[in-house]
Amino acid sequence: MRSGRARQWDMTASAIETKILLTFEETKCSFCTFPLKVGKGIVVQDCLHPFCKPCLVTWIENAQTVSIKCPVDCGAMLLESEVKALVKPQVFEKLEKLSYDKIVSDAPNAFKCQTVNCNGLCFFGDGSKVFLCPQCNGSNCIPCKAIHNGFSCEDYQTEKKKCYDSNIPNPEEYLRNLVEKQKQTNGFEQLVASGWIPAVLQRPDGGQDKTKFYDNLIDSMAQQRIFVTSKEFDCTICYCDVPVGGGVILQDCFHLFCKDCLISHIEHNDDPQVRCPHPSCTSILSPREISALLPANVLEKVNKRSWSLAEAVIGSKFHCLTIDCSGFCELEGNVNAFQCPLCLKTNCIGCNAIHENLSCADFKNRIVQNVNDQLSNKAVDNLIAKGMAMRCTRCSAAVQKDVGCDWIVCPMCKTELCWATKGPRWGPKVSKLSLKINYRQFRSN
Structure with missing residues (x-):
């Protein structure tokens, strides 16, 4: 069985995840004094005053802003995350709008973004003319209280006056459409000019x-x-x-x-x-x-x-096989070759290789030959490691001795070799003179 302290910790951790803090001991609601069992009440995180949920929800719903004080007026404030977790989404949206409207009406230097359905807001200083909304990226003209990209302030005010003098229905929408049209044609007009x-x-x-x-x-x-x-x-x-x-x-x-x-x-x-x-x-x-x-x-x-x-x-793709090339293509249908647009090499998709000037059959035959050559070289290396063959000191051809003395001749370059030392017949540092002397001694014997 878990201890009371462990259960208390579980409730606190759970409350942190759900943005509200639950009561971790028996207490009373600070508003209606109704008894609260463990985990059945809500504790305001800023002041730790406990309340029953109905009292706290009613208090929030009757507020006129999302900045809500503790119901006992202790000076503490409910966190926005607490408010959002306790009430329905539509109630929270209503409180946000009330807060927004109050800020705009109370602050003389507040400016609301003029984009339709955007809640962007700024507080401008003296001389500020432009507000770039962080929400919609709209460029607001503060003196004109409008977005009029493509129009100067004078031209926009002229169009606005014409609009109202002509009694055009829904003049604000007309002006927005006019500005949007001007933004699209301004560049074309410059090209013509x-x-x-x-x-x-x-x-x-x-x-x-x-x-x-x-x-x-x-x-x-x-x-x-x-x-x-x-x-x-x-x-x-x-x-x-x-x-x-x-x-x-x-x-x-x-x-x-x-x-x-x-x-x-x-x-x-x-x-x-x-x-x-x-x-x-x-x-x-x-x-x-x-x-x-x-x-x-x-x-x-x-x-x-x-x-x-x-x-x-891209899901199905083929990357160019040239080293350090970033070219690729998207595989579609039965495509067999791909010419990279970056390095201009032709990749064979079927062979997964670059074999320009070779057919696929010749390329595969060459691969088989290379494999056979590698196997042959490996077999020769094994014979040399076992002492059953040696490399010619001049041309590196593999040489073996069947019978007889240790004097052998390379069949490729005719160099005389010594089987016993696996080196030149007369040693690595022999001079031409000593070669002649040794040869004469060999003949006389």
């Missing part, structure tokens, strides 16, 4: 085929590596004034960014493909744009990382 689009392509007239117009436009864009801004603008990442030529217009979506921000975005990208930095945009930067922006050494690192990330998410 810069003169890179031929005059005949600037706008389709009433009688022009729109399909042909856009086909011609795409062909013209495909010939350009990168588009540089032709007017001043505000970068939506760093909020700096970008001079003429200091920004880049993305070809897929026409969003504008300064070069430094775009380069940093590419370098720190964690996905196989680089997306447009705009929060609501799903366009992908083209390889030619990336290569035009990055130095060669940085581009190599980015490409290797992109290849590694892409390979990690």
